[in-house]
Amino acid sequence: MYRGKKIGVSVPAYNEEKLIGRTIDEMPDFVDRIYVVDDASTDRTSDVVREIMKKDGRVELIRHEKNQGVGGAIVSGWKRGLEEGMDVLAVMAGDNQMDPKYLPKLLDPIVEGRAEIAKGTRFHGGYWKEMPWIRLFGTFLLNVLNKIASGYWNVNDPQNGYVAISAEALKKLDLDSLHRGYAFENDVLIKANVAGLRVINVPVRIRYRVGEVSKLKILRFASSTSKFLLKSFLWRVWVKYLRRGHPLGVLYYAGTILIISSLGFVVISIDTALKIFGLGTLSFGSACLIEAWRYNK
Structure with missing residues (x-):
């Protein structure tokens, strides 16, 4: 437990046999449950997780037979956490990019009642300097569009998936309606605004590795996400x-x-x-x- 709260972490993983073990091994001791969601990987991701489960009882493997996208994987972990009575659910991707030393900083605002969602951001603390230039440029543009679409003008770095959210806040969201792809983080913010949830920025550092190739197709993602944000903005204005x-x-x-x-x-x-x-x-x-x-x- 962390400060009297049960903590669960949803770990979306797709073809992460090389890094999933390190991601789980570095998980802080105060984390009660680790939900690794293998999103129909074609490598040995599930096999690696099963071996770890023999030594770490906190780990549970959730296997998707069909790929649902990163959003679908996160939601599966969140749903399992709600079933098991976790107080706070966080997200740490299976590629080991999210540094676990920042997890307490994400949990504190929620545990202290200052926010329902703590959103990691690379735009504070100078962490943006470590981002590849094309990713920085795209993230900056999407940051502006996301502020307009979501209505959270105080929230930065919307594509950063390192987040923590209270169980009570999750219950106010229709998890089945959330976007299943890379626009998942944007959709969470938009629907959190409609639900009246408080969101806070938390500076975090993302670990990039030399020679690492992102699975994200920048131009395709920017185009599809821009259309999604416009549609979502109009939906938010209509509903609210x-x-x-x-x-x-x-x-x-x-x-x-x-x-x-x-x-x-x-x-x-x-x-x-x-x-x-x-x-x-x-x-x-x-x-x-x-x-x-x-x-x-």
């Missing part, structure tokens, strides 16, 4: 304001329509100007940017 007859909802919707219309006008104007001066089109420029990104990658 318009449906209740609050005038703020009308202003939000009107502002969104004007912004999108303005952006469309700007794009058309720039595209027309490029054609007039014989400089090509915006589509050509976008293609060049994509090729440049691939080259630098």
Whole structure:
């Protein structure tokens, strides 16, 4: 237990046979239960976990026969934690990137009643300097969009999955409706706002390894997540304001329509100007940017 609270950790793992053992071994002694969710791995992740279970009774293996995405894996761990009566549920990915020494810092605001969700952020304490530049750039843009979509203007680094949340807060969320992919963290914040949950930033350091290749496809993720955030923003405004007859909802919707219309006008104007001066089109420029990104990658 940690300060009188039962702590469970959901550990999503997909093809992490090389790092899952180290992730579990470094788990602090105060953690009561470790829910390793093997999201239909094709390697020996489950076998490694079964061996560890013989020595560490805190570990439970949850195996998905079909891949559900990182969000689906986290939710499976959270649900099991609620069934076993955990007071606080945290997330520590199976790739050993999340440094366990920061776990108490995430738990303290919840145990002390200052927040229902403690969100790790690399944007405080200078930890952002260790991020790969393409990830830093993408995270910064998504950070701005997430603030708008979620309504949590005080929350930074939305894609950081190192979080802790109280069991009571989890019960206020419809876990089955949460996004199952990499937009999971964004969806949690958006629905936490609608549920009226308090969220606090906690500076954490994420451990990146030399030569490590992310499973995330940056451009595809940025495009799909941006669309998801726009849709979720409109949903949040509808549920929280318009449906209740609050005038703020009308202003939000009107502002969104004007912004999108303005952006469309700007794009058309720039595209027309490029054609007039014989400089090509915006589509050509976008293609060049994509090729440049691939080259630098």
